[in-house]
Amino acid sequence: MRPRTHLSSQTARGRRALRPRLAGLALAALTACQAAGVRSPAPCPADVCPSIADPRFDVVVLGAQGGIVSDDLSAYLVAPVGSHHFVCLDAGSVFTGLERAVALGSLGPGERADRALRERIRGYLISHPHLDHLVGLLLAAPDDRPGKFGKFIGGSETTLAAIRDHLFNGTVWANFFADIGPAPRLGVYRPLQLEPGQLTSLPGTGLSVETWPLNHPGGSSAFLLRTATGDALLYLGDTGPDPDPGDGHLARLWARIAPMIGEGRLRAIFIEVSYPDPRPDERLFGHLTPGRLHAELTRLASAVDPREVTLHGLVVAITHIKPAPDATRQIRQQLAALPDLGARLIFPAQGRRLAL
Ligand SMILES: [Zn+2]
Numbered sequence: 001m002r003p004r005t006h007l008s009s010q011t012a013r014g015r016r017a018l019r020p021r022l023a024g025l026a027l028a029a030l031t032a033c034q035a036a037g038v039r040s041p042a043p044c045p046a047d048v049c050p051s052i053a054d055p056r057f058d059v060v061v062l063g064a065q066g067g068i069v070s071d072d073l074s075a076y077l078v079a080p081v082g083s084h085h086f087v088c089l090d091a092g093s094v095f096t097g098l099e100r101a102v103a104l105g106s107l108g109p110g111e112r113a114d115r116a117l118r119e120r121i122r123g124y125l126i127s128h129p130h131l132d133h134l135v136g137l138l139l140a141a142p143d144d145r146p147g148k149f150g151k152f153i154g155g156s157e158t159t160l161a162a163i164r165d166h167l168f169n170g171t172v173w174a175n176f177f178a179d180i181g182p183a184p185r186l187g188v189y190r191p192l193q194l195e196p197g198q199l200t201s202l203p204g205t206g207l208s209v210e211t212w213p214l215n216h217p218g219g220s221s222a223f224l225l226r227t228a229t230g231d232a233l234l235y236l237g238d239t240g241p242d243p244d245p246g247d248g249h250l251a252r253l254w255a256r257i258a259p260m261i262g263e264g265r266l267r268a269i270f271i272e273v274s275y276p277d278p279r280p281d282e283r284l285f286g287h288l289t290p291g292r293l294h295a296e297l298t299r300l301a302s303a304v305d306p307r308e309v310t311l312h313g314l315v316v317a318i319t320h321i322k323p324a325p326d327a328t329r330q331i332r333q334q335l336a337a338l339p340d341l342g343a344r345l346i347f348p349a350q351g352r353r354l355a356l
């Protein structure tokens with residue numbers, strides 16, 4: 001089991017006393033981040049790139065936001081630590097993210113974005129077919145190559161059918177699939193259909209994935225990535241809260257991962273917070289706010305141990321913030337003001353490399 005952090009070892013009273021200080025720290029980090037400017041390869045702040053003992057995954061953030069901007073949308077490269085071969089989780093911004101990662105040195109010395117696209121991304125897992133999770137893949141496809149291993153696009157039956165019928169259909173875009181959809185098939189990507197709850201290996205990555213359904217219009221998926229040694233990382237595509245608290249897609253996912261948190265095998269959760277509070281249910285559109293995320297994480301912590309509601313220092317990466325004016329600052333402040341659950345909140349930034 002991973003050593004407990006100072007945060008998770010506080011008593012409830014101690015945590016409450018710490019809270020204003022933690023909120024102050026979060027704000028100081030935010031100010032430092034703004035002062036450094038996202039375009040400068042300055043040292044990465046701790047609430048963007050946490051320092052984790054004995055990391056098991058390398059993550060390179062290709063896109064972190066959830067809207068309006070087209071060049072910084074959800075896309076995360078993940079590989080077992082030390083590997084150079086990534087799966088890309090969602091594909092909102094691929095090439096612009098690779099260029100930013102190259103500029104920050106996150107893909108190693110001498111790497112180029114075009115070469116990284118072709119040789120280091122072994123495939124994609126797409127949580128759902130909304131354009132903000134796909135458009136980077138579409139735009140990069142003409143410059144991509146299957147390579148000797150072939151490349152996969154993995155997703156639910158619904159997601160793959162939507163890509164085949166509505167995007168790679170020869171009208172909106174060429175058919176870059178092998179095997180399915182209309183001729184001519186350009187054969188860059190093989191479809192990899194994922195069945196809920198089943199473990200599927202991801203060719204060329206050293207990783208396997210289990211997929212779980214989420215609460216979002218048209219459906220969405222979570223990806224539970226596993227290494228050969230049993231370490232895990234959970235990425236959720238867009239999701240709203242369970243309509244019946246404690247009984248729904250998220251409750252089942254929490255029941256699945258709670259034992260992994262107890263054993264210290266789950267290294268991080270990437271989960272969305274699209275809007276600040278307050279936001280009425282009818283304007284949620286299948287997304288989370290700080291308060292609703294906190295309610296779900298409280299249920300997760302209770303599933304880990306109902307006597308001591310803590311997430312044991314687990315990294316929780318906040319994704320898909322829709323950058324309305326001031327939304328990022330409000331979401332950070334609101335999350336910092338909620339009762340501490342022993343999680344380590346981080347805010348991924350485009351181009352940064354995380355060792356988790
Ligand atoms: Zn969506």
Ligand SMILES: [Zn+2]
Pocket residue numbers: 066130132133238320
């Ligand atoms: Zn989205």
